[in-house]
Amino acid sequence: SAVISQKPSRDICQRGTSLTIQCQVDSQVTMMFWYRQQPGQSLTLIATANQGSEATYESGFVIDKFPISRPNLTFSTLTVSNMSPEDSSIYLCSVEDLDREYGTEQFFGPGTRLTVL
Amino acid sequence: TQLLEQSPQFLSIQEGENLTVYCNSSSVFSSLQWYRQEPGEGPVLLVTVVTGGEVKKLKRLTFQFGDARKDSSLHITAAQPGDTGLYLCAGGFSTNAGKSTFGDGTTLTVKP
Numbered sequence: 001s002a003v004i005s006q007k008p009s010r011d012i013c014q015r016g017t018s019l020t021i022q023c024q025v026d027s028q029v030t031m032m033f034w035y036r037q038q039p040g041q042s043l044t045l046i047a048t049a050n051q052g053s054e055a056t057y058e059s060g061f062v063i064d065k066f067p068i069s070r071p072n073l074t075f076s077t078l079t080v081s082n083m084s085p086e087d088s089s090i091y092l093c094s095v096e097d098l099d100r101e102y103g104t105e106q107f108f109g110p111g112t113r114l115t116v117l
Numbered sequence: 118t119q120l121l122e123q124s125p126q127f128l129s130i131q132e133g134e135n136l137t138v139y140c141n142s143s144s145v146f147s148s149l150q151w152y153r154q155e156p157g158e159g160p161v162l163l164v165t166v167v168t169g170g171e172v173k174k175l176k177r178l179t180f181q182f183g184d185a186r187k188d189s190s191l192h193i194t195a196a197q198p199g200d201t202g203l204y205l206c207a208g209g210f211s212t213n214a215g216k217s218t219f220g221d222g223t224t225l226t227v228k229p
Binding site: 041048110111 | 122219220
């Protein structure tokens with residue numbers, strides 16, 4: 001399975017500022033995703049990070065607020081722009097990896113815990 | 118919109134007890150995954166089931182995929198404090214690779 005690291009692991013930010021979260025995978029993967037998770041709750045997909053093209057955003061998420069980069073098959077960044085306290089959440093990077101038995105499986109990074117004051 | 122409903126939402130039990138978590142949907146999934154997430158960590162994949170009626174065992178954990186591939190259950194035997202965490206089910210579609218639908222989650226607390 002793919003090994004995923006995220007930086008930073010946590011941060012406390014002031015409202016109105018922006019934070020860029022990095023996601024690094026130890027192998028080349030086709031699909032990379034960004035999720036948001038409120039503590040103790042389930043996951044909400046923000047967008048699919050596409051290599052070499054613009055990310056595909058889910059309903060309720062826009063590029064101006066959550067710009068995403070994916071310069072290659074092992075790395076992606078998510079920026080949370082013009083932050084407000086409502087953006088306080090855990091942000092998770094995820095990848096889809098090939099499995100011999102099931103075709104594909106989804107794996108997650110450790111997450112970035114963001115608190116906006 | 119495909120929805121996955123998990124029950125119960127919260128579960129607090131004593132060490133040694135058994136428990137079952139359910140994951141139900143009106144949609145048919147190509148595959149279904151179960152994850153466990155500890156505080157401060159990302160979800161960790163426990164199992165993937167793909168065949169209707171499939172049963173998989175992982176030590177004290179037993180996973181079952183419904184015959185119609187719309188529901189699944191996770192049974193833990195003799196729960197231990199180390200089983201504490203958030204359990205998430207996620208349904209996948211072969212025609213929508215990578216965009217799994219996640220359940221609401223079940224928060225399990227096992228008291229020593």
